[in-house]
Amino acid sequence: MRKKIVAGNWKMNTSLSEGVALACEIDRLVKKNKINHETGIIIAPPMTHTALINMVIDNDRICIAAQNCACKEEGAFTGELSASILKSAGCKAVIIGHSERRAYYSETDEILKKKVNIVLTNKLRPIFCCGEQLEERKKNNHFEIVKNQIVNAIFDLSKNDFSKLIIAYEPVWAIGTGVTATAEQAQEMHAFIRKIVENKYGKIIANNLTILYGGSVKPTNAKEIFAKPDVDGGLIGGAALKADNFYKIIREA
Numbered sequence: 001m002r003k004k005i006v007a008g009n010w011k012m013n014t015s016l017s018e019g020v021a022l023a024c025e026i027d028r029l030v031k032k033n034k035i036n037h038e039t040g041i042i043i044a045p046p047m048t049h050t051a052l053i054n055m056v057i058d059n060d061r062i063c064i065a066a067q068n069c070a071c072k073e074e075g076a077f078t079g080e081l082s083a084s085i086l087k088s089a090g091c092k093a094v095i096i097g098h099s100e101r102r103a104y105y106s107e108t109d110e111i112l113k114k115k116v117n118i119v120l121t122n123k124l125r126p127i128f129c130c131g132e133q134l135e136e137r138k139k140n141n142h143f144e145i146v147k148n149q150i151v152n153a154i155f156d157l158s159k160n161d162f163s164k165l166i167i168a169y170e171p172v173w174a175i176g177t178g179v180t181a182t183a184e185q186a187q188e189m190h191a192f193i194r195k196i197v198e199n200k201y202g203k204i205i206a207n208n209l210t211i212l213y214g215g216s217v218k219p220t221n222a223k224e225i226f227a228k229p230d231v232d233g234g235l236i237g238g239a240a241l242k243a244d245n246f247y248k249i250i251r252e253a
């Protein structure tokens with residue numbers, strides 16, 4: 001059966017010392033409270049922190065992800081980080097297509113498709129994000145928008161490659177706003193995503209696919225959202241910046 005995962009996206013927050021302290025505290029809480037080993041734990045700190053954090057946590061228990069990667073393999077791309085560089089710094093996964101990347105850095109489906117491919121070629125796991133804007137939901141276009149994001153960026157993958165993906169459904173209107181999708185709204189979209197994956201890749205791959213919900217998940221609402229049958233954990237922003245909150249959310253998965 002598919003794995004439950006809780007992933008923390010730290011975005012552009014924490015100094016190096018704060019980040020190391022946060023990671024150490026998460027590691028301590030997870031060990032002390034003997035969190036169920038069935039639940040995968042991922043943290044995505046700023047890239048500068050990754051190598052150091054990797055040395056101080058139990059990386060059999062907590063995986064490090066990058067928040068982005070270049071759509072090129074290597075070379076003269078000042079300021080970019082390739083998937084192989086991320087891997088050499090200890091990353092096991094890469095968040096691809098977060099709505100902030102789509103909105104502020106003009107990442108199109110085409111670019112995301114390249115990134116997903118490069119991440120897979122380097123034997124890292126893509127955490128592919130999708131989700132609609134508020135106006136799109138108001139017009140009742142949310143299913144179509146999410147379907148297009150998925151079809152355009154990841155439906156050319158082979159079955160074998162697709163089976164390595166994690167999908168994160170993150171309605172843009174719920175990210176960082178304090179407004180969470182209701183558990184029913186999350187379940188409805190997750191079931192829809194699983195259905196289109198089943199139609200394309202078959203029942204086994206669809207059933208094994210981990211689909212995370214993201215958007216204002218907190219210790220107080222995680223239980224209800226994670227209890228839905230097609231919600232397999234969460235991608236957590238703000239609440240991942242406090243070890244205690246993040247740990248409480250992990251406990252609910």
Ligand code: PGA
Pocket residue numbers: 009170174175176177178214215216217235236237238239
């Ligand atoms: P949030 O962010 O939990 O702060 O809403 C989620 C995300 O952007 O992944």
